[in-house]
Each structure stands twice: as C-alpha cells, then as structure tokens.
Amino acid sequence: MAARKNASKFDLRPEARAPLSLLVSRQLRQAIVSGKVGTGTELPSEKELTQELGVGRSTVREAVRILQAQGLVSGGDTVSTKRPRVATEAALRSAAAVAIDNAMRLAQVPLDDLVELRVVLEGAAVEMAASRRDGLLSEARAAVDAMSESGIDIEQFRAADLRFHEALANSAGNAAFPLVMGVLRSAIGSHLGEALDREPDAPKAMAKLAREHGAILKAVLEGKGKRARELVTAHVRAFYRRGAQ
Amino acid sequence: MAARKNASKFDLRPEARAPLSLLVSRQLRQAIVSGKVGTGTELPSEKELTQELGVGRSTVREAVRILQAQGLVSGGDTVSTKRPRVATEAALRSAAAVAIDNAMRLAQVPLDDLVELRVVLEGAAVEMAASRRDGLLSEARAAVDAMSESGIDIEQFRAADLRFHEALANSAGNAAFPLVMGVLRSAIGSHLGEALDREPDAPKAMAKLAREHGAILKAVLEGKGKRARELVTAHVRAFYRRGAQ
C-alpha cells in the first residue's frame, strides 16, 4: 500500500507500519493531552491540517474521527460547518463511560456486579470524606435540602441526587474518585435503560431517598466513617434493587 | 451538505442530522454489542459494506475507524490487507484503558490519586476473595511460585506479577473488578512511563515483592480478609513509591 512512500526497506519498527491516519491521530492526541492546545480551542480546518501535515484530506478526516471517537475532540456529531473543538473534560469523561460500557457489555458483566463495584467505591469515598470533612460538603448539604423540598419534580430530584453523589465524591480528596464514579454511574445507567422512570409512588420514594441522603451526610459530617459507609452501601443497593427488577 | 439526500424537509430529529458515518458506525456497533456478529469474526470488506449500506467507501472507512478507536473493532492498526475483526474482550479493555487515561490526563489527576484508587479496589478485592476462597486462587499460587524462582528475568517477573493480581481480581467473584482494575493498572502504567525498568538492585527488589505476594496470598487463603487488605495496601503503595520518584 502507499502507506509510507519514504519508508526504508529495512524499517521494521511496528510503529512505522501503522497507517498514516493513526500516526496523525496520535500526533494530534499528543498535542491535546499535553495541553499545547487548550480545551475548547477550535481545531484548524481540514485544509490547513492537510497542508501542515502533508497528508491528504481523507487521512486527516480519519484521524479526526478517531479523536472524536476517543472523546478527545468534540463537535463532529452534528452536520454543520462548525469546526470540531478540543474536548472538554466532561466530554472526555462521557467517552470513557462509553468505553467502559462497551467493555462491560461484551464481557457480559452482570448489572449486580457493577452495582457492587459502585458500592465499594462509594463506601470508600464517604469514609474518606468523613475523615476530612472539607468545605465541599456544603454542596452536598444544598443538594439534600433541594431534594427535601415538597414541590420538586422528578427531573429536578434526579439532578439533585446527582449533585449529592458528586459532592461526596469530590469531598474524598482524590481527583480520581469523582471521575471513575461518574463513569461507573453512567455505565450503570446505560445498562438500566431508563427503568427508573416508572416508579409507582414517586413522591414517597423521593422522600425516602431524601431521608437516606440526609442520614449519610449527617454521618459524614460527624466524622463517623464506618457508619456512613454502611448507610451508603444500603442506600445504593436498595436504589438499584428498586429500579432493576 | 450532502449528508442526507433523501431527508424529509421536516425531519428535525437530532438523530437524523448526524453525519452518515456516525450513523453507520452506530449501526455496526449495535450489531457487535448485541452479539449478532461474534467476537473475532471478520468484518465484510469495505466494498461489500459500501454496497450493503448504500454509502460511499470513505463513509464506511470513517465508520470503521470510529469503531476501531472505540475498541469495538481491532486489526486496523497495521498496514496490511487483513480485514478488521470484531474486537476481543482484551482489545475492548485496552480501549477503555486509553479512554480513562485520556480523561485522567486532561483532568490532571495526580498519580498518587490513581494509586490510592487502586489501593481501595485491590483492598476490596482481596477482602472479597478471602471470604470466598475459590478455586481460581491456584493460579495466584502458581504466579507466586514463578516469582520466587531464582533465575527469573525481569520480563517474566512482571508477567507473573500481572497474573497474580489478575488472579486475585478474578477471585473476588465480581466480573467488574478484573476489568476495572486492569484498566486502572494500565492507566497508571501509562502515567508512569516505564520508570520501573531502572531498578538499582533488581534481584533483591524482586525477592521482596515475591515475599509480599506470598504473604498476601497466605492471608487470603486463611480467610483473613482484613489482614490481606492491609498487606495489599502496603504492597501497592510501596511498589509505586519505589517506581514513581
């Protein structure tokens, strides 16, 4: 193939045998993760990349597609003349979630195992949060308050629930936790479909969840790590048992 | 754009505004994760896909590139006429690792946080393994034995180390654990570069690691979950402290 016009006859490094489009995508990836081009920046147009890299447009396009699929570049999912942009962190996170989800599906990981993994992580997170009790917990407080309000609708409740768990994850003092837990949560959600919508008695269920959240937060604030872990374990298990049947 | 020649003028579903290449990739993805085409199967040639789907070759190529980047299809990373194949589980796992790695890098997650996350997971895994003590532990035994042999070289040692940790993860009785732990391990490895190669006194270090592994396994086999967790925590922390400085 015309992959490498100027390849030496004895160049056997596997690197050199990779398709150009892959090499180009790696080069761009490097520029992105190294921070050389900031998040949210527009990529150069395909023509510019073509000239700058000395490859054809189809090659550039394939490289960009690869980056989009990896979540490093966002914006190509709609037909328009808008240039793709360097991914935001959120986009990357959701790409990671998709990847994990793919792997879980192909490996036929049962939903229960995912939930148990989440229990382990969430338990560890609250325990760490309890031993630190840092300022980020005020956000958790606000989320619990929002959930306890009477007139809240399901969508708002769900958003507050998300904020609560994110706040706990952030309070663990470990940047990897919120990331992995977010990925895991959305992988579980994708497994579940949207089974949670058909809750028979929504207001009652929401009130119960709000109470559980309040109890967890209280334990964390009092520094009772073990207790918080038990509560969160029961909470998460019950939540998915409710939704998954 | 010529994205959808036959699009109704009033078709405003966002779905329909996505580029064809994306739609095609989603269609193929569906066929793969649903198991309609088994893992390891060869994909049809580009020409066949072109005819079957009624789109141009470049579109098909972009779609396949997307799937490759997502790890759902493997084999296109080398220049040859070999057709891409439906991904194996291992390929998917490594794609997930890349995705997590990307997210971690862009979020500037420090290495220490990754290591702590691994400590949490590995600790939970051995505790679960200790309470089950299932048959898979014989593999862990074999790995420890291999590591303890005198004439082992670094590469073999590393492979045995990997087998040991995988065996523990498998013994936890939760299919999600080995997957996530593998992803995490390789993300850490990629962060570390290959700093582990320049160990000053390799044989001594390897002997120490082998002893630690043996102690962990012993605790698991005796059902001492807490003890196993402590040992594995110290082991993982020490390992990366050694390599990371």
Next chain:
DNA sequence: CTAGACCACTTGTCTGACAAGCGGTCAAGG
C-alpha cells in the same frame, strides 16, 4: 442604521485512481 442579497469557506460525501501487500492458483521442476 437595518435588512437582505451575496460570497467565501467549511464540512460531509461520493467517485475514481493508484501503490502495496496477502492469498490462492497453477504450471514447471525435482
């Protein structure tokens, strides 16, 4: 000063072309 026409540029797609490698066929030679 604003509204609408207009134009340059961009992305998405298709088509046609060519190089290079892999696999099977098939005949010549041992």
Next chain:
DNA sequence: CCTTGACCGCTTGTCAGACAAGTGGTCTAG
C-alpha cells in the same frame, strides 16, 4: 507426488477532485 516459484485478483491505505449544503461575514439598497 510434492515442492517451488510466478502470477493474478482482492483488499486496504492514500490521494485528488468534485459537488451539495450550511455558516458567517460583507456589502449594498432602502
């Protein structure tokens, strides 16, 4: 009969050129 080597078709990787359609800025007429 089996091996060996040339050969041909198919496949992938890449490029170049073409066109449709959408976006955004400019420029003119009112």
